[in-house]
Amino acid sequence: MSSTYAQKSVGTELKHWRAVRRVSQLELAVQAGTTQRHLSFIESGRSRPGRAIVIRLAESLGLSLRERNDLLTTAGYAPVFAESGLDEAALRPVRTALEQILHGHLPCPALVIAPYGRGVAANDAVELFTEDASPELLEPPVNMLRLMLHPQGMGPRVANLDEWGRHVIENLRARARRSPDPRLDAFVAELAGYVPQSPVGPDHLGFSVPMRLASADGELRLITTLTSFATATDVTLAELHLEAFLPADQATADLLRVRAERRNAAPSGSDS
Template sequence: MSSVSVSHGVGAQLKHWRSVRRISQLELALLAGTTQRHLSFIESGRSRPGRAIVIRLAESLRLSLRERNDLLATAGYAPVFTESGLDEEAIRPVRTALEQVLHGHMPYPAVVVAPYGRVVAANPAVELFLEDASPELLEPPVNILRVMLHPKGMGARVRNLDEWGRHVIENLRARARRSPDPRLDEFVAELAGYVPEPPVGPDHLGFSVPMRLASADGELRLITTLTSFATATDITLAELHLEAFLPADQETAEALRVRAERNADAPRPVHDDALIMSSTSSVDRTSPKLR
């Protein structure tokens, strides 16, 4: 690849990301510690950027680690961020920490999710979401977002699906705006088809409401927290997030406690691990444990 084609390639990418981020050349130059003239030369292909300035520009544009690697590759440099499997020794401490968080969140549901909703790990309380779910939704790879909104999954039991379901949709749309991705756009369109439009009236609260979930133990009210690895330098970890659910009232807290105690006393198959954790590369094989 010639230096000219490299320069034009990285310049086009920078223009693209500035457009997505709605940031001017001057603003980006100031953030990255360079001059507007230098950035203009890079974008026009008149100057080939050094590795350090590419990294600074990518960071200033708030690109994901995967996108930063892509920009470096376009500029002709080797990637700097690794992509590990969760079963690799290098990130065993993170795996252990995730297992402890999942266990510690009991008796409330918590799930670790990879891109596009793929389940990486979950605690036993997540079985609440799978109550009466259609078997095809539990075929590998299990997608927790699809389970939550599909009419053959949780969607049939979420009594305020029109309002609550929008928080899932809007979070994904916000992610798609930050990092345009045709596959994600297609997935969002699918999920949006499962969620009815909420009526907009004087009592409308948008999606800032607890989920009201019908269950064998009555109606449960749950709120959601999302945790991500904001300072991760490994792509796999950076792309994971932990979605933890908390009771929105005392009745729900008590119902979940009783439910967990009851399930703990029930016989379990030998292969049914208390925690599900797998490499994202092999999640398709282990997902059936999420029954």
């Protein structure tokens, strides 16, 4: 009974992911190095897939490491990708490397974000984003995406919140389409409520414009770079991404340098 249930479950999951990825049985079979007949038997529950073919199918579907583990579990096999805590010994070298990368981005803000916007590491320049923010939004663990768009966070200081916020939300929606997740859908809906719904004008170019952020030192224009860990074999690391904000003009570069010099000159323990 349990074997039949596993067969039906893995078949249902494969059909689900094929629909999400919009690939046919034949296309997936060719990519995974099997036959359409074999894949059809797996999806219908007439054949129990071996561990190797489940791994190949998951890879061919472009599933995340977490989703690959889930598919293996559904098929009756143990997960193959570890999920370590960032503070565990297995990821300590990675954590050290991330801290070095963050420091190397100074005087520009840079941070490491986990799923659903949770910040796990940042450099000192991220204080630019916490300026005048509500204390409730700064209680750890800080949700950086919420902080950036919330009306009691950065939202009122982003002069082009409608354009820049739309870019953030559309990126999340694209992720949700690729990996359907009710929790992510709810988070996107929350963030969308913070962003003004302005019509797309004739000058819209279809990609993100620099964020125009007001600060005590003047307006900064920042462009974003996103880095993911594409070859990671640990679920935790694969789900992180590094977000760095770079100056879009010389005036912003100068302001970031001034702020860094002021932080470095402040007495140890000072909040100024």
